[in-house]
Amino acid sequence: MNPLLSEHLLTEGGVILDLPSNVVSLDAVALTRALGYRDASPPAGMSELISSTAEEIFNLCEFRAGYRLFELEALEADGIRIGGQYFRTGPIISRQLEGAEQAAVMVCTIGAAPEARSAQMIKEKEPVLGFIADTAASVLAEQAAETVHQHLALKLAAEGLGVTNRFSPGYCGWDVQEQHKLFRLLPEAFCCVRLQGSAFMQPRKSISAIIGIGKGLQRADYACAACADAQCTYRKKKPTS
Amino acid sequence: MSELMDKICLCIERGKVDKKAPYPPDMMNQDGADEYAREAIKAGESPDNILAACNTAMERIGDKFSRNEVFVPELLMAARAMNGVMEHLKPFFQAGNIKTKGTFVLGTVAGDLHDIGKNLVSMVVEGNGWKVVDLGVDVKTDKFLKAIEEHPGCAVGLSALLTTTMANMAATVKRIKELHADTVVIVGGAPLSHKAAKEMGADGYAANPQETVRILNSLVG
Ligand code: B12
Numbered sequence: 460m461n462p463l464l465s466e467h468l469l470t471e472g473g474v475i476l477d478l479p480s481n482v483v484s485l486d487a488v489a490l491t492r493a494l495g496y497r498d499a500s501p502p503a504g505m506s507e508l509i510s511s512t513a514e515e516i517f518n519l520c521e522f523r524a525g526y527r528l529f530e531l532e533a534l535e536a537d538g539i540r541i542g543g544q545y546f547r548t549g550p551i552i553s554r555q556l557e558g559a560e561q562a563a564v565m566v567c568t569i570g571a572a573p574e575a576r577s578a579q580m581i582k583e584k585e586p587v588l589g590f591i592a593d594t595a596a597s598v599l600a601e602q603a604a605e606t607v608h609q610h611l612a613l614k615l616a617a618e619g620l621g622v623t624n625r626f627s628p629g630y631c632g633w634d635v636q637e638q639h640k641l642f643r644l645l646p647e648a649f650c651c652v653r654l655q656g657s658a659f660m661q662p663r664k665s666i667s668a669i670i671g672i673g674k675g676l677q678r679a680d681y682a683c684a685a686c687a688d689a690q691c692t693y694r695k696k697k698p699t700s
Numbered sequence: 701m702s703e704l705m706d707k708i709c710l711c712i713e714r715g716k717v718d719k720k721a722p723y724p725p726d727m728m729n730q731d732g733a734d735e736y737a738r739e740a741i742k743a744g745e746s747p748d749n750i751l752a753a754c755n756t757a758m759e760r761i762g763d764k765f766s767r768n769e770v771f772v773p774e775l776l777m778a779a780r781a782m783n784g785v786m787e788h789l790k791p792f793f794q795a796g797n798i799k800t801k802g803t804f805v806l807g808t809v810a811g812d813l814h815d816i817g818k819n820l821v822s823m824v825v826e827g828n829g830w831k832v833v834d835l836g837v838d839v840k841t842d843k844f845l846k847a848i849e850e851h852p853g854c855a856v857g858l859s860a861l862l863t864t865t866m867a868n869m870a871a872t873v874k875r876i877k878e879l880h881a882d883t884v885v886i887v888g889g890a891p892l893s894h895k896a897a898k899e900m901g902a903d904g905y906a907a908n909p910q911e912t913v914r915i916l917n918s919l920v921g
Contacts, residue, residue, distance in 0.1 A: 494771065494772065494773055495771035495772045495773070496771055499768075499771070501771075501773065502724065502770075502774065503724060503725050503726070504722065504723040504724045504725040505723070505773055505774070505777075507722075508723065508773075509773075577816065578815075581816070581819045581820075581823075584780065584783060584823075585780070586776040586779060586780055586819070586820055586823045587715075587773050587776045587777050587780060589816070589819070589820075590772060590773060590776055590816070590820060591773065593816045629862065629863070634863070635862050635863055635864055636864055655811070655813070656811060657811030657812060657862065657864045657865050657868070658862060658864045659811070659812065659813060659814075659861070659862060659864075659865070661813070663813065663814065
């Protein structure tokens, strides 16, 4: 478990977190799995390429993260209202937000340098390195999100509050189009992340999510059995804490 | 297959690019696909034979991939070694002595900037003897249509990352099929599936570069 991060309140609303790179560490097991080696290990020589490329990418990361708290104005069967916006999250998510009094809208990114480096490797006809670099960047983005989540859990625990899992637009039946509504709740270019018309965030290695907050809430298994998305990567994956 | 062809085949299958490449460690400081291809051409080996050796190697690694014995990084390493051999064969392609299997026009659809998956597909398809015309990212329908006119008989590949841009993909597929009913369209990317591909009127869906090659090769018998 990471220590509490320092927070900076923004006048326009929201909190920016200090996310020095030493609080995010690269999860080598998650990386090997993400590269496709689920029950197998990488062959001799590949492991070295993986660790050296991952380290290079890690050193290029500029972690940025922040969140904004909202009262939960309404919780309905297929969605929630926060900040005057109704989010049609679908029943899988709204059910898991039951008991929440507030919600944190969070964003995090690792910056644009890792994806630029990976693109350069591909351009230089080094597809293996480019793929490893891109995958390491994705894993690091996930870990940055996890760090923010743990920070919130720790901070709120001190106030006697618990947190739910984090839920991202585009997952668990929540339409990715609703990214537009979500970003309307945040200051312009929050954490230097911008949303394109097609709901695509830039930098690419960025994550947005909502976390429910309330007394007695806790992170639970994702409700995969209720979800129709057979292809989802996170299917059956257990939360990390 | 001659001994030199066997060596080219093995180097590609193992992902041994050239002599200085540290991968795989058990072939350290040995010649790689690059050196053997140069040697083969110098020895007067026919480009057709070299190409056949490459195809055999890619088929072998592809089979291993399908059996989950190797994974995307090894597949890419083989494609990387194969692309090196292709560099040596370029003059023969240009002179018309040997032919590519066909042309694959590839792009990430309008509104979408995600290109890693598309780029990996591009490299593996190219490594398997196809000419790839990569249109880049955020490719509007008109650009695909123009490329189809410029490359008669080509197959087309479309990539998308999000469900929002998958809707743009469906519109592009529809337009291509309206104007060029015979053009084979293959789609791919994280949110795609066989079902989604069928619903949008595409001819095929591939979850990875190897499946893409399998579909493309089936078009040329
Ligand atoms: C890694 C990952 C991330 C990373 C990096 C994302 C990135 N763009 O770089 C992080 C953690 C940052 C992330 C964030 C998000 N993600 Co994400 N992510 C994934 C994941 C697990 C893998 C995607 C990936 O990069 N794979 C590796 C590359 C190499 O593979 P690929 O691009 O898919 O390409 C391969 C094949 O698809 C195929 N292929 C690709 N193109 C083509 C073309 C043709 C013609 C063919 C034949 C084949 C083919 O071959 C390629 C090589 O094998 C997928 C789920 C999954 N299992 O695919 C979700 C997924 C793409 N993410 C999803 C979502 C929703 C998001 C977010 C919107 C979540 C959020 N609210 O924060 C954001 C969006 C980010 C942004 N920039 O806007 C959804 C998208 C679907 C949707 N609902 O729209 C997915 C599908 C997960 C899901 N719900 O099932 N994500």
